[in-house]
Amino acid sequence: MERFSLDAAHLLAGGMVLVSFMMLYQNRLLGLLNVFAAHAVVLSLSVAWQAYVQSAPHLFVTAAIALILKAIIIPVALHHMVLRLGVHRDIETVGGIGPTMLMGIGLVALSMVVMLPAAAEADPIAREDLALALSVILLGLLIMVTRQNAISQIVGFMSLENGLVLAATGARGMPLVVEISVAFSVLVAFIVIGVFLFRIRERFDTIDTQALDDFREGRE
Amino acid sequence: MGLILAILVQGIQMVLVLALAPGLIGFTRKVKARLLRRQGPSVLQPYRDLLRLVRKEAVLADNASWLFRNAPYLIFATTWVAAALVPTFAAGLHFSWAADLIAITALLGSARFFLALAGMDIGTAFGGIGSSREMLFATLAEPAMIMIVFTVALVAGSTQLSTVAEFMVDHSTLRVSLGLALIGLIIVALTENARVPVDNPATHLELTMVHEAMVLEYSGRHLAVIELAAALKLLLYISLIACIFVPWGMARQNDGVLGMLVGVVTWVGKLSIGGFLMVLFETAIAKMRVFRVPEFVGGALMLGLLGTLLLFVSRSF
Numbered sequence: 001m002e003r004f005s006l007d008a009a010h011l012l013a014g015g016m017v018l019v020s021f022m023m024l025y026q027n028r029l030l031g032l033l034n035v036f037a038a039h040a041v042v043l044s045l046s047v048a049w050q051a052y053v054q055s056a057p058h059l060f061v062t063a064a065i066a067l068i069l070k071a072i073i074i075p076v077a078l079h080h081m082v083l084r085l086g087v088h089r090d091i092e093t094v095g096g097i098g099p100t101m102l103m104g105i106g107l108v109a110l111s112m113v114v115m116l117p118a119a120a121e122a123d124p125i126a127r128e129d130l131a132l133a134l135s136v137i138l139l140g141l142l143i144m145v146t147r148q149n150a151i152s153q154i155v156g157f158m159s160l161e162n163g164l165v166l167a168a169t170g171a172r173g174m175p176l177v178v179e180i181s182v183a184f185s186v187l188v189a190f191i192v193i194g195v196f197l198f199r200i201r202e203r204f205d206t207i208d209t210q211a212l213d214d215f216r217e218g219r220e
Numbered sequence: 221m222g223l224i225l226a227i228l229v230q231g232i233q234m235v236l237v238l239a240l241a242p243g244l245i246g247f248t249r250k251v252k253a254r255l256l257r258r259q260g261p262s263v264l265q266p267y268r269d270l271l272r273l274v275r276k277e278a279v280l281a282d283n284a285s286w287l288f289r290n291a292p293y294l295i296f297a298t299t300w301v302a303a304a305l306v307p308t309f310a311a312g313l314h315f316s317w318a319a320d321l322i323a324i325t326a327l328l329g330s331a332r333f334f335l336a337l338a339g340m341d342i343g344t345a346f347g348g349i350g351s352s353r354e355m356l357f358a359t360l361a362e363p364a365m366i367m368i369v370f371t372v373a374l375v376a377g378s379t380q381l382s383t384v385a386e387f388m389v390d391h392s393t394l395r396v397s398l399g400l401a402l403i404g405l406i407i408v409a410l411t412e413n414a415r416v417p418v419d420n421p422a423t424h425l426e427l428t429m430v431h432e433a434m435v436l437e438y439s440g441r442h443l444a445v446i447e448l449a450a451a452l453k454l455l456l457y458i459s460l461i462a463c464i465f466v467p468w469g470m471a472r473q474n475d476g477v478l479g480m481l482v483g484v485v486t487w488v489g490k491l492s493i494g495g496f497l498m499v500l501f502e503t504a505i506a507k508m509r510v511f512r513v514p515e516f517v518g519g520a521l522m523l524g525l526l527g528t529l530l531l532f533v534s535r536s537f
Contacts, residue, residue, distance in 0.1 A: 014396030
């Protein structure tokens, strides 16, 4: 039973890494949003399994927050936003999916190399979850770096936050208050970013962040 | 006496894969037609097609070399050997020492080599385009396959399929690496068999085709042999996935005739489930552009790499 619970936790956390890679692979905005919703669903499953294994009922609340907020509300809102901005037909030009994927593999390897010795004393579930959560966070950063469209940058940011929640549930003893406040701060950040998006569009007629470069001060 | 019996069972396996391969193709076509609300040809239609092709005269181009005439038999022989080595209804058959995953990959690779050569031999534009595309996909599909083999071999401690299958039955655990390897192997199987997201097996004379373009010049018994080899390859990949990831129900080394019969029944069940799932996936998805295929197959390579990487996480306690 001990062995099985470990394997299942590992499987779900590994599933999150896999879905992060699927996000990296997508080059259509609406597809990206669907994959992001799947990311949140896997996160809430993973958190719920941790709650069951650690017999910590407050983690079920975290799982519910992840499911409702990140798998339903935010993707639906982003969906509306994409339709209102009229960018749902756009195909994003990521600088070559192959090299990006290879970079992602490199980041996963890096997080294993860093995390496994660093958390050598922790119990096995926490250690594996930490290593995988670090790779989810790094992959989220990679999504933010390699994308030009502001909406996919938001999605990268949100998936990064999913990685944080995964790390927090793997390490026991995170109080519920902290998690709820993190979740709500993400929601607030999401609203602020949404407002910004429309402002950027109003100003530059695009949400491609490359366009911002051309308007830097002190440049001809 | 025991030796004769062992060779007999191995012979049954060889004949069985050959006999069932066109039936599997017919089954997938029938299911696909039913899913599209059409009636579809009978399941036995591929057998009739093969008979018809065998009776017809083989027409050869003037500039066809000996390679063009011999390639179908070489392709068929290597594919058949590979398919007969994969444990289907029983593990630990007489020749299972040769059923090494790396050897099977190499056999399929040489079949592909001859197919691509034959495609270019006549010198038509279609043959060349098909061969070049096949090789483009192969440069990614083969390393992906090898990475998946490494993942499986690291988990099971052997590259021999019988050993792998018995290990999986005895130590059934949830391993994230195995999940990744499964998805990767499915992608490789779809690519190698020219199924829908990569190539459409139902069309002829389309600019995006790969497998059909290479065999366009073949006719008569040559075409029959090539079609049979393609069917065997599909059966091989489904059996391979079943043997590595769902080996339950397979007869063990010392099971008697009853165990073998149970093995045959479960194997046919697994084949039809595998074929059905494949067709379901095909009807749900559109064919992708040729230039997007390397990304798709590259995904399989990435999954294989990731599976091997994650193995070291779960190994480390």
